[in-house]
Amino acid sequence: MPWKNKYVKEFLETVCREVRTKSVHKDITEELEAHIEDQKNSYIKEGLDEETATTKAIKQMGDPVLIGKQMDMTHRPKTEWSILIMTAVLVIIAGVVQYLMTKTALGNNDNFIRFLIYVPIGIIAFIIMYFIDYTRLERWSKYVYFSVLIITIASVKFTSPVNGGYNQVYYFYLIITPILAGVICNFRSKGYLGIIYCGLFYIGAYVPCILMPSYSALYILTISSLIIMTVAIEKGFFGGNKKISLVLVYFPTLLMIIIQFLSFGQYRIQRFVHFLKPGLDPSGYGYMPLRIKSLLSGAQPVGRTILARDLAGKSIEWSLPGWNTDFTFTYIIAKFGYIFGIVIGAILIILIIRMFISVIKQKNAFGFIISFSACIAITAEILFYILSNLGLISPITVTLPFISFGASSFILNMGLMGLLLSVYRRTDIISNKLKINVHKKQIFTFINGKFIIDFKRKA
Amino acid sequence: MLILRLLNSSDMYGYQMIEELETRSENVFTLKAGTLYPLLHTLEQQRMIEAYEKLSESERPRKYYHITKEGKKQFQEKKQEWEAYTSIVNKVLGGWDYAMEK
Numbered sequence: 204m205p206w207k208n209k210y211v212k213e214f215l216e217t218v219c220r221e222v223r224t225k226s227v228h229k230d231i232t233e234e235l236e237a238h239i240e241d242q243k244n245s246y247i248k249e250g251l252d253e254e255t256a257t258t259k260a261i262k263q264m265g266d267p268v269l270i271g272k273q274m275d276m277t278h279r280p281k282t283e284w285s286i287l288i289m290t291a292v293l294v295i296i297a298g299v300v301q302y303l304m305t306k307t308a309l310g311n312n313d314n315f316i317r318f319l320i321y322v323p324i325g326i327i328a329f330i331i332m333y334f335i336d337y338t339r340l341e342r343w344s345k346y347v348y349f350s351v352l353i354i355t356i357a358s359v360k361f362t363s364p365v366n367g368g369y370n371q372v373y374y375f376y377l378i379i380t381p382i383l384a385g386v387i388c389n390f391r392s393k394g395y396l397g398i399i400y401c402g403l404f405y406i407g408a409y410v411p412c413i414l415m416p417s418y419s420a421l422y423i424l425t426i427s428s429l430i431i432m433t434v435a436i437e438k439g440f441f442g443g444n445k446k447i448s449l450v451l452v453y454f455p456t457l458l459m460i461i462i463q464f465l466s467f468g469q470y471r472i473q474r475f476v477h478f479l480k481p482g483l484d485p486s487g488y489g490y491m492p493l494r495i496k497s498l499l500s501g502a503q504p505v506g507r508t509i510l511a512r513d514l515a516g517k518s519i520e521w522s523l524p525g526w527n528t529d530f531t532f533t534y535i536i537a538k539f540g541y542i543f544g545i546v547i548g549a550i551l552i553i554l555i556i557r558m559f560i561s562v563i564k565q566k567n568a569f570g571f572i573i574s575f576s577a578c579i580a581i582t583a584e585i586l587f588y589i590l591s592n593l594g595l596i597s598p599i600t601v602t603l604p605f606i607s608f609g610a611s612s613f614i615l616n617m618g619l620m621g622l623l624l625s626v627y628r629r630t631d632i633i634s635n636k637l638k639i640n641v642h643k644k645q646i647f648t649f650i651n652g653k654f655i656i657d658f659k660r661k662a
Numbered sequence: 663m664l665i666l667r668l669l670n671s672s673d674m675y676g677y678q679m680i681e682e683l684e685t686r687s688e689n690v691f692t693l694k695a696g697t698l699y700p701l702l703h704t705l706e707q708q709r710m711i712e713a714y715e716k717l718s719e720s721e722r723p724r725k726y727y728h729i730t731k732e733g734k735k736q737f738q739e740k741k742q743e744w745e746a747y748t749s750i751v752n753k754v755l756g757g758w759d760y761a762m763e764k
Contacts, residue, residue, distance in 0.1 A: 231699075234676065234725050238695050241677035265696025273700030277707055566712065631707055 211239055214261050221271025224632040226336070227278045239264065283561050283627045289554045290620055293605040294322065296547060300535060301608060304527055307520070307538075314527065314608055321610035325617035332621025333628065341569050344385025348404065351378055355411045372417040373600065376424050377580055377615040379408045381622060383428060384576035387435055388569045394443045398451045401432065419599040423587060427579045429456060435572060474597055494523060495530070495594035498537040505540035529600055531607040532592035547606070548589065555582050561627045574626035577619045584616070663744070664691070665701060666737040669711060669729040676702065676725070702727060710736055 215235060219228045239260045246256035264270070298318065305315035340347070355375045386404045390397030405428050412421035429452065435441070436448045477492075498519065501509035510517060519537050520526050526534040536544035558578040565571035581604050588603040590596045602612040604620075668679050676698055683691050705711045710733035715723045729737070 230725075233723075235695070235699065237675070237724055238677045238699075242695070245681075263695060265694040267696075270696040270700060274703060277700060277703045566706075566709065 208257050210257060210261055211236065214239070214264065214267050217267035218271040218274065221268055222275045222278060224275070224278045224280065226629075226632050227274075231274055235264070235270075278632050280628045280632055281630055283557070283624055286554065286557050286561065286620070286624060286627075289550055289557065290605065290617075292550060293547075293554070294325075296550075297606045298322070300531070300606065303539075304534075304608075317610065318608065321613050324610070325614045328614045329617040329621035332618045333625045335625065337573060337622060337625050337629070338569060340381075340385045340573065341388050344382055344389060348379070348382045348386055348407070351375070351382060352407060352411065356414065359411070359414055372411055372414075372420045373602070374611050374615055375408075375411050376420040377584075377612070377619060379424070380427050380431075380580040381573055381576045381619070383408060384431055384572045385569075387431065387440070388572055391440055391568065392442045394441055395448065395451055397441045398432075398436075398448055402452070402455060417600070419587070419601055422599075423583045423601070425456070427576070427583055429453075430579055431572065431576050434575060438568070438571075440568070440572075477597075491524075491530075491598045492594050495533055495592070495598075498523060498533060499594065502536050502541045502544075504542050507540075508537040527608055528602075529598065529607075530592055532589060532603060533594075551585050551589070555585060558582070558623060561623065564630060565626060566630070570626040570629065574623045577623040577626075581616060581619055581623075663737065663740045664693075665698075665705065666710065666729060666733055666740070669727055670734065670737055673726045673728045675727065679727075705733070709733075 215232050218235065219232060222228060222231065239257075242260035242263055243253075243256045246259055247253060251259065301315045301318040305313075355372070383401075383404060387401050390400050393400070405424075408424060408428075409421065412418075412424060432452045433449065436445055436452065439445070441448055497510065498508055501511060503509065508519065510519075510522060519534065523530055523534055523537065532544065532547070535547065555578075558581065562571065562575045562578050565574060584601050584604050587596070587599060587601045588607070591598050591601065592603075602609055602616075604616040605613065664683060665679065668674060668682055674682065676695065680693050680695060680698060683693055702711065702713075706713055706727070709730055711727045711729050713725050713727050716726050
């Protein structure tokens with residue numbers, strides 16, 4: 204900039220020297236620089252020459268060291284200790300549970316050792332996500348999206364299915380959710396067209412879920428995406444009429460659900476009926492719900508559940524298939540008593556609440572949507588896992604973040620948590636200006652069947 | 663509080679605020695820019711105000727500040743406090759005058 208004077212530069216540098224967080228330097232410099240410029244111009248109008256005006260304008264600003272110190276105090280990284288501590292507590296609980304499980308169980312001997320190996324990897328994933336500048340994801344989200352999509356689809360080609368499905372689809376869900384949120388940000392203030400593009404990206408993420416196939420992942424993905432889109436629209440992300448935007452999201456979704464239902468309806472209804480009346484098919488669909496029911500009905504405050512009837516005298520591990528994976532929460536209640544279950548459940552619920560509070564505090568739009576999506580992904584896992592484990596919904600394959608056994612899910616959840624806390628950490632230290640170019644904005648409107656492009660609309 | 667008052671009427675950028683304050687108070691209040699900006703950033707963190715960037719007439723992007731709902735609420739509270747305070751002071755002064763006149 205031609206008017207950039209050496210004194211001005213010196214002044215701004217002195218201010219910035221006091222501000223330890225480098226990422227806000229640019230913002231502060233721009234703002235103060237604009238101010239000095241305005242002040243200078245006003246002095247010139249009063250009849251001073253350029254140099255005197257500049258010096259006077261700088262003098263008018265005050266002590267640069269003091270300004271810098273005050274700025275530094277407002278722009279500090281923040282730590283969400285409660286979430287951090289709760290996560291640590293959950294990991295320790297997981298350690299205890301895995302240790303006890305390894306001790307009691309057959310064919311489960313090395314689970315605790317594997318746990319000890321994957322925990323440090325998870326912590327590294329957490330640290331990386333925590334210290335990385337998440338704002339970069341905004342620009343890269345589309346590329347990351349396509350790479351993840353391609354890798355997932357390719358991985359299906361080169362691996363064989365387990366139990367008729369591919370596990371990676373579930374991990375795919377965990378990764379793709381925050382990436383989709385990043386993609387949504389790319390279409391910010393793009394109007395209805397932006398929403399349609401977001402829909403296309405969602406459909407792209409839909410493909411692996413169908414290919415694998417994993418309906419659990421598909422459901423969670425759909426529900427999470429709907430929640431994220433609804434919040435984004437309510438926050439006025441896309442511009443345009445909120446009601447029309449919502450219709451634009453929900454109408455195709457509803458249509459898709461209906462089509463799904465028509466093609467798989469029979470199967471769905473059957474599962475639903477069996478879920479309501481598990482006694483109809485005790486060795487098929489009703490098997491798990493019945494087992495969960497009998498395990499939980501005899502649960503004690505502390506200690507082993509009392510098994511009755513056909514399960515009397517059998518071990519809990521034998522009675523509960525998937526005790527070390529999909530039904531760990533049921534297992535904990537049955538094996539150690541429901542007080543343990545309540546404690547873990549309470550920690551998880553407080554964790555969810557704290558996560559949402561940290562998200563609401565976000566001022567930056569991208570930070571908000573990214574941390575919100577990470578929060579939704581973790582919350583969805585927890586809720587579906589607990590509900591399925593308590594027999595309140597028909598059993599689905601999800602993992603319980605941090606607690607249930609599995610290296611991939613542990614590492615991914617730690618990464619998501621790192622991302623969430625990274626956003627919180629940067630609440631006050633990233634530039635959070637919304638850029639508004641009043642005259643360049645184009646908004647598409649659809650009135651009486653006509654497609655109108657409105658150039659005059661204000662933000 | 664004065665900053666909130668200024669932003670309550672319209673969105674402004676920093677320099678504009680100082681100018682506006684000077685004209686409104688007939689040069690009684692002059693706020694140093696060095697005091698203003700840290701204050702603005704703190705208010706922003708307390709979510710009383712929010713910032714956005716807009717191109718001004720001179721085509722240079724400027725950081726405008728906009729008062730939030732919370733900020734408006736805070737302003738009303740502060741205003742009431744201030745009014746209560748001044749009315750008491752006026753009463754005391756008024757009472758004094760009355761006593762003096764007698």
